[in-house]
Amino acid sequence: MAQLIGGVGVPHTPHFPGIVDRGEPLAAEIGELYGRAANWLRQARPDVLVFFTCDHYYNFFVESIPIFAIGVAESARGPGDYRELRQYEVRVHAPLARRVQAHLVQAGFDVGMSQEFELDHPVTVPLHFLTPGMGVPIVPVFINGLIPPLAPAWRCHALGTAIGAALAGEPDEPGGPLRVAAIASGSFSLEIGGPRISAHSHTGVPDLDWFDHVLVRLGAGEVGELVKEATGEQLARAGNAGGELLSWIAMLGLLDPGPPEFLAAQRDFGHAFGIWGSG
Amino acid sequence: MSVYAVNKLCYRVVREPALRQFLTEDPEAALLAVSPPLTDTERGALLAGDVGTLSLMGANHFLLHQLGRFRLLGLDLQRYAERIRAAHR
Numbered sequence: 001m002a003q004l005i006g007g008v009g010v011p012h013t014p015h016f017p018g019i020v021d022r023g024e025p026l027a028a029e030i031g032e033l034y035g036r037a038a039n040w041l042r043q044a045r046p047d048v049l050v051f052f053t054c055d056h057y058y059n060f061f062v063e064s065i066p067i068f069a070i071g072v073a074e075s076a077r078g079p080g081d082y083r084e085l086r087q088y089e090v091r092v093h094a095p096l097a098r099r100v101q102a103h104l105v106q107a108g109f110d111v112g113m114s115q116e117f118e119l120d121h122p123v124t125v126p127l128h129f130l131t132p133g134m135g136v137p138i139v140p141v142f143i144n145g146l147i148p149p150l151a152p153a154w155r156c157h158a159l160g161t162a163i164g165a166a167l168a169g170e171p172d173e174p175g176g177p178l179r180v181a182a183i184a185s186g187s188f189s190l191e192i193g194g195p196r197i198s199a200h201s202h203t204g205v206p207d208l209d210w211f212d213h214v215l216v217r218l219g220a221g222e223v224g225e226l227v228k229e230a231t232g233e234q235l236a237r238a239g240n241a242g243g244e245l246l247s248w249i250a251m252l253g254l255l256d257p258g259p260p261e262f263l264a265a266q267r268d269f270g271h272a273f274g275i276w277g278s279g
Numbered sequence: 280m281s282v283y284a285v286n287k288l289c290y291r292v293v294r295e296p297a298l299r300q301f302l303t304e305d306p307e308a309a310l311l312a313v314s315p316p317l318t319d320t321e322r323g324a325l326l327a328g329d330v331g332t333l334s335l336m337g338a339n340h341f342l343l344h345q346l347g348r349f350r351l352l353g354l355d356l357q358r359y360a361e362r363i364r365a366a367h368r
Contacts, residue, residue, distance in 0.1 A: 146341065
């Protein structure tokens, strides 16, 4: 049985690595927030990271747009959508990824299997800050959060729970149980390039009330209520990237946690950083 | 309705540096070469950098904004944003 040791939720703003590299005014805050999550991960010593992400029209657009998919390649490179950022080759725990995908299909979740894919910035920007040595393999779980129709929030939560059941069935490694941590990547309210952008940018945070509400629910550990409230209509009101919250909801389905150890918002960006230990 | 052709073009713009170069050097030829083909209206709007019209036609905004990000068809992100705002005022 794998040991679930907790997880972190983080944003993936593609400009953040550059802001930190150049030492711009926001660099200290960004470094501090990712640093909290990175420190927690370092101390938690995961053997593998289950990484919940939303493909940004990069891998999945022409042939098919899977509602859920798991990457089962041996490794993947990226970010292909931001060649100007540092490029990484990230190991995938392919045997575990295949077993989790097979378990999910048997459990009634029609989860696609991606045998060859690239990583886009929602995966690499968090890893750049959290595990810059790329020493921990990932199991990438793609949740369609950007291209309607989106899966309902309850289904994403149930997917996370089912991944937990798959991990519970894992045999122990020779050195003891596999230590598994989760990462969720995404914003709570964000519009990119659409009619609800701000007056001074090509992005915007169209639903600050919802953003504040999500933060309250997360802080109080009220995941069940959040799942009920995160309707398709609400996620659409939160912007054309508002569905990224589904990554967090799936992770919370996996972790089934109480209140977070740490939760801090960058309200202007419509996103937050959270840490959930295993208690 | 082939707004998919516009969306697919923008999807390819992110993935294919050679297409970005083609669009920079000879936008008319580049837009005639894409598959599935663009309608005349779509091609005209793209050549004019008229993302407002493409937005109102239902093009996907996340994909469309990549034209501004990569400074194609006379756009940059600021001009892109201004035209989207103007179209939805």
